[in-house]
Every structure is written in C-alpha cells, then in structure tokens.
Amino acid sequence: MKIIGLIAEYNPFHNGHLEQLKQIQERYGERLGLIAVMSGDWTQRAGLAVLDKWDRARLATAAGINLVLELPTLFATGNGQCFASGAVHLLAATGLVKNICCGAETEQPKFLHTAADLMLNEPPELSLHLQTAFKNGMNPGAAWENAIKAYMQSIPENDIDRSADQDKQAFPPDLLTGSNNWLAIEYIKAAKSLGNAGPRITILRRRGQAYLDDQATGESTGKLLSATAVRTALYHLFGYPTESSNWNTELWNKLCHSLPDYTAGTLLRAGLNKTMGFNEQIGPYILATLLAVPKSYLTTLAGFSTDFSNRLIKTANQLVDLPPTAVWQQLIEAVTSRNFTAAHTIRSLTALALGITQKQRDLAIQEGPQYIRVLAFDKTGRYLLRRMRDRSRLPIITKESDFLEYNHLGTVFAQQYKTDIKASRIRRLLTGQGPGNNFDTRVHVR
Numbered sequence: 001m002k003i004i005g006l007i008a009e010y011n012p013f014h015n016g017h018l019e020q021l022k023q024i025q026e027r028y029g030e031r032l033g034l035i036a037v038m039s040g041d042w043t044q045r046a047g048l049a050v051l052d053k054w055d056r057a058r059l060a061t062a063a064g065i066n067l068v069l070e071l072p073t074l075f076a077t078g079n080g081q082c083f084a085s086g087a088v089h090l091l092a093a094t095g096l097v098k099n100i101c102c103g104a105e106t107e108q109p110k111f112l113h114t115a116a117d118l119m120l121n122e123p124p125e126l127s128l129h130l131q132t133a134f135k136n137g138m139n140p141g142a143a144w145e146n147a148i149k150a151y152m153q154s155i156p157e158n159d160i161d162r163s164a165d166q167d168k169q170a171f172p173p174d175l176l177t178g179s180n181n182w183l184a185i186e187y188i189k190a191a192k193s194l195g196n197a198g199p200r201i202t203i204l205r206r207r208g209q210a211y212l213d214d215q216a217t218g219e220s221t222g223k224l225l226s227a228t229a230v231r232t233a234l235y236h237l238f239g240y241p242t243e244s245s246n247w248n249t250e251l252w253n254k255l256c257h258s259l260p261d262y263t264a265g266t267l268l269r270a271g272l273n274k275t276m277g278f279n280e281q282i283g284p285y286i287l288a289t290l291l292a293v294p295k296s297y298l299t300t301l302a303g304f305s306t307d308f309s310n311r312l313i314k315t316a317n318q319l320v321d322l323p324p325t326a327v328w329q330q331l332i333e334a335v336t337s338r339n340f341t342a343a344h345t346i347r348s349l350t351a352l353a354l355g356i357t358q359k360q361r362d363l364a365i366q367e368g369p370q371y372i373r374v375l376a377f378d379k380t381g382r383y384l385l386r387r388m389r390d391r392s393r394l395p396i397i398t399k400e401s402d403f404l405e406y407n408h409l410g411t412v413f414a415q416q417y418k419t420d421i422k423a424s425r426i427r428r429l430l431t432g433q434g435p436g437n438n439f440d441t442r443v444h445v446r
Contacts, residue, residue: 002028003384005097005199006036006065007087007187009043011231012050012267013059015258016206016224021064023204024101033384035067035097036060037087038375039076040420041277041427044083045179045343047350048277048427050231054444055266057375061446062262067381067388069094070373072416073423074364077350078302082365084186085193090369092191092199095391096384101202102187105178109203111171112181115148116188126151139339145176180206225258231278238271239278239325274432279346281430283327286349290316302361303348311335354423360415370413371406373397373420376444398443 004024010017025032038060040053049056057068075086091097104112118126129150133143152171175181184203191198225233233255237248256264270276290298290312298309315334322330331349336342350356372394377385389396395406403417425435 001031001033003033003035003096003098004028005091005094005100006034007071007084007091007100007102008036008060009039009045009049009227010036010056010060011039011043011046011227012056013063013260013263014225014227014230015260016226018063018260019224020101020103020204020206027101027202027204033067033096033380034065035069035091035094035381035384036065037069037071037090039083040070040073041424042073042077042350042354044076044078044080044347046227046231047279047346047353048282048430050234050277051266051270052275052277052424052427053375055270058444058446059260059263059266061376061378061381061444063260065376065381066378067374067384068376070375070420072364072369072371072373073354073419074356074361074416075369077347077354077356078361078365079344079347080183080186081189082361084183085190085365086369088187088190088199089194090372090394092194092197093369093393094372094388095393096388098199099202100187100191100199101204102180102184103206104180104184104203105206106172106175106181106203107205108172108175109184109205111175112184112203113188114171115175116185116192118148118151119144119185120189120192123151125154129154137338139341139344141182141341148176149173178206225255230255230258234267234271234276235278235280238274238276239280277427277431279328280325282349282353283329283331284324285430286331286352287316287319287327289352298352300357300359301348302351302356302358303344304351304358308335308340308348311337311340354419354426356419360419363412364416367412369394370409370416371395371397371403374443376446378446382445 008017021034024034038053038057039049041049043049051059053070057070060068069090071083071087071090075082078086088100091100106112122130126147129147130143133146138146149171184201188201191201233251237252237255259267267276295309295313298304298312299306312331312335315331319327319330332342332345335345351361372388372392374385374396385396395402395409397403397406397417400421403421407414428434428436
C-alpha cells in the first residue's frame with residue numbers, strides 16, 4: 001500500500017477536491033492509504049469554517065480519504081509558512097507519510113522547487129533585491145515575488161537548473177502569483193527543513209476555477225468551482241437575513257453541480273439549521289472587542305503591529321450606521337493596504353477572535369505540533385491508525401479526555417490543545433449554538 005499525505009481545509013469539500021483524489025489515483029494506482037491533515041473550526045484562508053471540523057472530516061472520508069487528522073489551530077490560522085510547517089511536520093510525525101501531494105496553479109512544478117531552494121539558501125544577490133523590495137514598502141509576499149523575479153532575470157539562462165526538455169524555457173513570470181503555488185513552495189521548504197526525514201512533495205496541476213474567483217454563476221457555471229465561489233454562493237443562500245420566500249433555487253441547483261451529493265446534503269442541513277459559519281457573523285464580535293480592549297493588548301496578538309492596530313482602532317471608531325452583517329467586510333476593506341493584504345487582515349482578525357498572541361504562535365512554530373488529533377477514519381484508516389500508534393513520534397489523541405492524560409507534557413502542549421478547545425467553543429457560540437461539551441464529541445468512524 002502506497003501511503004500519501006494530503007494537506008487541506010475542505011471548506012467545504014467540493015468536486016475540485018474529488019478531482020485531486022482522481023489525479024492521485026491516476027498517478028499511484030488505487031491501492032492507496034490517504035492521510036489528510038485538515039484545519040479545524042477556523043481556517044488559514046477564510047477565517048471561520050463554513051462547517052465544523054467533524055462534518056468536514058466526515059465528508060472527507062465519504063470521498064475516500066482514509067484517515068483525517070486535525071492541524072492545531074495555532075498553525076491552521078497562521079500565514080502560509082506557519083500553516084505549511086505545522087502540516088508537514090505533523091504528517092512526518094505519523095511515521096507513515098513519505099510522500100505529500102498538493103495542488104498548484106503552475107504547469108512547471110520544477111520551478112517551485114527552484115524558488116524554495118532560493119528562499120532557503122538566499123544568495124547575496126537575492127538578498128539585495130529583497131532589501132530593495134522591503135525599502136519600497138512591499139509586504140513580505142510581494143517582496144519575495146519581486147526579488148526572485150529580479151534575481152532570475154539577472155543571471156544567465158544557463159545557470160538555471162533545468163531538465164533537457166526545459167533548457168530553453170525561462171523562469172515562469174507568473175510562478176509566484178498563485179496562492180496554491182505559494183503554499184506548495186512553503187510545503188517544499190518545510191519538508192527540506194526536516195532533512196532526510198522530510199517527505200517528498202509531489203505537485204499536482206490544479207484544475208478548475210482559480211482559488212480567489214468567487215463567481216458561481218455566469219461563465220463559471222459547469223466548472224470545478226473554487227471553495228471561495230462555493231462559500232460565496234452559500235452566503236447568498238443561507239447567510240443573508242432574508243425570508244425563506246427569497247430562496248434562490250437556480251443558484252442552489254448550480255452549486256450542487258459542483259458538490260458531491262453528501263456535501264450538498266450536509267450543507268443544506270447546516271444552512272436550514274442556521275449552524276453554517278460565515279465571517280459576517282464575526283464582525284460584531286470583532287468590533288465589540290476592538291472598542292473594549294486597549295491598544296496595548298492588541299499589539300500582543302499575532303499579526304498586530306502598532307500600525308495595524310492603529311488602523312483597526314481608527315476604523316472601529318469610525319464605523320456607524322451599518323447592519324451587523326456588513327461590519328466584517330467594512331473592516332477588511334478599510335484596513336487592507338499595500339502593507340496589509342486582505343489575507344493578512346483576515347488572519348489577524350481571527351487571532352483577535354481567538355485571543356492568539358504572537359508569543360504563542362512563535363512558540364508553536366519553534367516547537368512544532370505537540371500531538372496528532374484524529375477526527376475521522378474508515379476501515380483502511382483504522383489499519384493506518386494502528387500502524388501509526390507504533391511509529392508516531394507524537395501522542396495520538398482520539399478523544400478529548402486524552403488531552404488530560406498527556407497534560408504533563410508541558411506548556412506548549414497545553415497551549416495548543418487549549419486553543420483548539422477554545423476555537424471550537426467560540427465557533428459554536430458564533431453560529432448560534434451552545435458552547436458544547438468537547439468531551440462528548442467522538443471520532444467519526446466510517
């Protein structure tokens with residue numbers, strides 16, 4: 001059996017994810033063990049998850065994932081480097097995963113490895129280009145993109161390592177523009193940081209709609225919709241405070257064409273029960289917190305510089321005559337700038353919602369994941385879990401009370417699991433549910 005690791009959010013699971021599983025089967029055959037590490041109730045790219053982690057893990061096993069593990073919240077809500085480092089280290093710690101497959105926009109994955117090597121080794125010429133980019137006020141992502149492009153253009157073509165069929169092809173100018181390309185680079189860097197113990201990263205060509213394309217109608221109809229487009233459609237269907245008579249049957253039917261039946265059914269149930277998660281629900285909570293806490297507290301949070309905190313506080317005090325559901329988007333639009341991307345703002349507001357400090361995140365990155373939390377498995381996954389118990393370098397958590405058993409492992413362990421528990425309780429409260437008893441939730445067995 002070939003064991004493949006996957007890193008995902010499945011927010012929610014859609015046909016594009018099924019297409020990736022099909023690509024993996026085409027490459028490796030059907031005798032596979034698929035282990036996915038997935039963000040929990042809060043995500044790296046979108047804040048509040050549209051479905052809770054248990055539903056999303058269950059849908060993943062329905063699609064053919066054998067074993068679903070949770071990426072601790074401190075990693076799952078960080079930037080791409082933090083997210084990738086946590087996920088790759090966690091999969092490596094299972095003792096089973098030697099190969100990780102991930103999707104990317106590029107048709108030339110070899111250059112992702114080239115970019116990763118440059119970022120890890122940082123030649124002096126590249127450092128100069130990077131310093132220039134930062135002096136020009138660019139954010140880190142844009143600075144790296146410009147620096148690598150400038151560096152690659154400044155060296156002779158023959159100096160670039162290429163296979164024989166690529167030796168006349170220039171470094172792709174759009175390589176660093178796709179969000180999945182960037183994540184793939186971070187996965188490669190994280191794997192290389194583990195040396196010989198690091199898993200191999202295999203890049204699969206991403207098919208379907210661009211990740212940030214949020215259109216589920218018009219020209220996008222019939223394509224493999226992006227998760228962003230799916231969430232946008234779901235908000236139009238279930239998020240607006242509208243009457244049931246305004247239900248858009250046409251939009252729902254179009255959306256269902258891009259979803260497995262089991263996902264559509266779960267989403268419909270969550271939507272009708274008003275338990276679906278949207279960032280618009282966070283807006284009033286975030287605004288109330290900004291108005292209540294001192295700036296000295298904000299600057300301790302992950303992603304909150306003094307300048308960023310000042311912009312948020314100023315915006316919070318200026319927001320008037322807005323419906324509650326409009327607060328989130330107004331905050332994002334007002335704060336986003338050349339220095340603070342929308343993605344950075346979303347991650348930082350997530351840190352505010354969960355009370356995640358920069359010290360906690362830095363410590364998590366330094367020490368890595370402290371446990372392996374199991375969310376769901378099928379028959380094959382049960383076999384993989386049994387093997388993992390023999391080989392794992394980390395404690396395996398299959399029920400909430402296991403955390404208490406390992407509580408003696410120290411501060412870092414406690415910070416990570418307490419943040420996970422807190423994140424789940426806050427999500428439930430923001431979606432109109434009670435805080436819940438985390439010790440009652442059981443791993444899904446398919």
